[in-house]
Amino acid sequence: MAVAPPEQRLWWKQPVGKAELIWITVAFVWGLVMFSAMIYWHFEGKQNLSNEAYRIDPEVFAANAEAMAAQYTVREDASGYPVVHPPPGSDVYLIARRWEWWPILEFEKDQSYRLHLSSLDWQHGFSLQPVNINIQVHPNYDLVLTMTPDEAGEFGIVCNEYCGIGHHQMLGKIIVVE
Ligand SMILES: [Cu+2]
Numbered sequence: 185m186a187v188a189p190p191e192q193r194l195w196w197k198q199p200v201g202k203a204e205l206i207w208i209t210v211a212f213v214w215g216l217v218m219f220s221a222m223i224y225w226h227f228e229g230k231q232n233l234s235n236e237a238y239r240i241d242p243e244v245f246a247a248n249a250e251a252m253a254a255q256y257t258v259r260e261d262a263s264g265y266p267v268v269h270p271p272p273g274s275d276v277y278l279i280a281r282r283w284e285w286w287p288i289l290e291f292e293k294d295q296s297y298r299l300h301l302s303s304l305d306w307q308h309g310f311s312l313q314p315v316n317i318n319i320q321v322h323p324n325y326d327l328v329l330t331m332t333p334d335e336a337g338e339f340g341i342v343c344n345e346y347c348g349i350g351h352h353q354m355l356g357k358i359i360v361v362e
Contacts, residue, residue: 233317233329240326245302249277253287261288267359275300278341278356280308280321282348285341285356293362296332308354309345318344333360 192198200208225231252275257266266287270276272295279286281304291297301310303323310319319327341356 233319235319236328238326238328239324240302242302242304242323245277245300245326246279246304248275248300249279249286252277257287258290261357265357270297272296274298277302278310279304280310280343280354281305282308283343283350283354285310285343285354288357288359290359290361291331291333293333293336293360296330299329299331301327301329306347307345308343308347311342311344312358313340313342315339320345333358336360336362 222232226234252270253266253268256268256270258269259267261267267290268276268287269290272292275298276289276291277300278289280301289299301319301321302325303321306323308321310321311317319329321327337360339358339360341358343351343354347354
C-alpha cells in the first residue's frame with residue numbers, strides 16, 4: 185500500500201459527526217464535574233490536602249533535616265535508618281532523594297506536626313500507605329502539611345513518581361505511637 189494524499193485535500197474541514205459531538209459534550213461536562221469534585225473531596229474524604237509551599241535550597245532543607253535528626257533521634261531501625269521522635273507541634277523534615285525517604289519519623293497519636301517535604305534531586309511522589317495520601321515532592325520547594333495522626337501503627341511511604349533505576353526500592357516509614 186502506497187502512502188497517498190487524502191482524496192479531499194481539505195479533509196479536516198468536514199462538519200463534525202453527531203456521535204462525535206455527543207462524545208465531546210459528555211467528556212467536557214464530565215471534566216467539569218470532576219473539577220468541582222476536587223473541591224468537594226477536599227472537605228469530604230479529606231483528599232487534596234491544604235498545604236503551604238515555600239522556595240528552599242536543597243542544601244538548606246538537608247541541613248534542617250539533619251539538625252532535627254541530630255537532636256531527636258531515639259534509636260536506629262533494623263535497616264540502619266535513624267528513627268526520629270520530634271516534639272509534638274514542631275517542624276519535621278522528610279527528605280526525598282534517590283532512592284530513599286530520610287529519616288524514619290515517629291509521631292505521637294493525636295498530636296499535630298508541621299511536616300516539611302522536599303526533594304534533594306528531582307521529582308518524587310510521597311504516597312502514604314495504607315491511608316493513600318499522595319503528594320508530589322519537588323526540589324527547591326518546601327511543601328508543608330500540618331498533620332495529626334489519629335491512628336497508631338506503622339505507615340509505609342512509597343514513591344509513586346517514577347524517579348529512575350532505584351524507584352521501586354524507594355520506601356520509607358512513619359511510625360505513630362500511642
Ligand atoms: Cu520514585
